[in-house]
Amino acid sequence: MTQVTVWNEFRHERKNPVVTAIYPQGMHAVLATALREQGFTVRTATLDEPEHGLSEAVLSQTEVLVWWGHLAHHEVADAVVERVKARVLAGMGLIVLHSGHFSKLFKALMGTSCDLKWREAGEIERLWVIEPAHPIAEGLPELIEIAQEEMYGERFDIPAPETLVLASWFAGGELFRSGCCYTRGQGKIFYFRPGHETYPTYHLPLVQRVIANAVRWAAPGQGPVPTFGHRPEPLSPLRAL
Numbered sequence: 001m002t003q004v005t006v007w008n009e010f011r012h013e014r015k016n017p018v019v020t021a022i023y024p025q026g027m028h029a030v031l032a033t034a035l036r037e038q039g040f041t042v043r044t045a046t047l048d049e050p051e052h053g054l055s056e057a058v059l060s061q062t063e064v065l066v067w068w069g070h071l072a073h074h075e076v077a078d079a080v081v082e083r084v085k086a087r088v089l090a091g092m093g094l095i096v097l098h099s100g101h102f103s104k105l106f107k108a109l110m111g112t113s114c115d116l117k118w119r120e121a122g123e124i125e126r127l128w129v130i131e132p133a134h135p136i137a138e139g140l141p142e143l144i145e146i147a148q149e150e151m152y153g154e155r156f157d158i159p160a161p162e163t164l165v166l167a168s169w170f171a172g173g174e175l176f177r178s179g180c181c182y183t184r185g186q187g188k189i190f191y192f193r194p195g196h197e198t199y200p201t202y203h204l205p206l207v208q209r210v211i212a213n214a215v216r217w218a219a220p221g222q223g224p225v226p227t228f229g230h231r232p233e234p235l236s237p238l239r240a241l
């Protein structure tokens, strides 16, 4: 079964009583439990652990990494960002959640600012499934409604997604590309928008379903390991025309 590491900055939960009440053990604990219930082998890692909990050993045993960060993107060591990025390029799946859009890791993999509009006003969010045949949409209704969320609005400064699975409408009128698929090297990346820390979003079964589907989709395939470089010996005899 796919081995998953759920990484969380884990600062809001320890600073803000509103967030503590929603996620007493941290949002990584809630996500890990939800993924274990889907049969995944899950460990967690947080910013304040040595090497942010993302040592070579941990990453070598991680097939899909889930990432939530916000307050402390700048505290994530560049060496760890490089290590994780290299693993993604080598085939590890990556699920970037909500404010992870501004992480060093996501920006490095996208190559753009990843900036957006935002407003924290407890708005209704309606996520529309716009690619119902995609594996990440499996088992979802046509529309997921979240009673209260932070608004993220376009433009979201990302490269055009290879597949856009979900798009959001907010009560205030903005739109947002909320479920974006990419390939970088051999790794699959999914950006999923919901998950502001002061709302109980990651307790919602349909949100958990999207994340579990995304983990399944992003897991490394069984294809050949590519090789590169100079080929002085041809595979078959070279013939003059």
Ligand code: ZN
Pocket (backbone or CB within 6 Å): 098, 099, 150, 195, 196, 197
């Ligand atoms: Zn937020």
